[in-house]
Amino acid sequence: MITELHHIAAIVSSERSLEFYKLLGFKETYRKEREHDILVLMSGCGMQLEFFIDPSHSRPSSEPIGLRHIALRVSETLEEEIERLKKESALEIEVGPIREDWTGARLCFVKDYDGISVELRE
Secondary structure (H helix, E strand, C coil): CEEEEEEEEEEECCCHHHHHHHHCCCEEEEEEECCCCEEEEEEECCEEEEEEECCCCCCCCCCCCEEEEEEEEECCCHHHHHHHHHHHCCCCCCECCCEECCCCCEEEEEECCCCCEEEEEC
């Protein structure tokens, strides 16, 4: 069962994009430069935003600038939640591999019926 919204992630084209969220009351809490982008976490309003700053949009995949995925925390294990989704869904659900992110949390991605990525995390 889903217990809460964990974060919202977006790909942005520049550092300037973050200024808008600072105006809304979000504060930067984490930053990491990576091969293809800069990862920035911001917190505020009781939620977390995850931004991938990618000025050249050189990501290895074809993800557009904009919403990247929705992340939801699960109350059971990922395996139990995936089993429940497959059992209760009338349509086939695409499920990616279970892995650990850069914080050590277990997660996997599923796609909704329109192809939008949804991250499930313990």
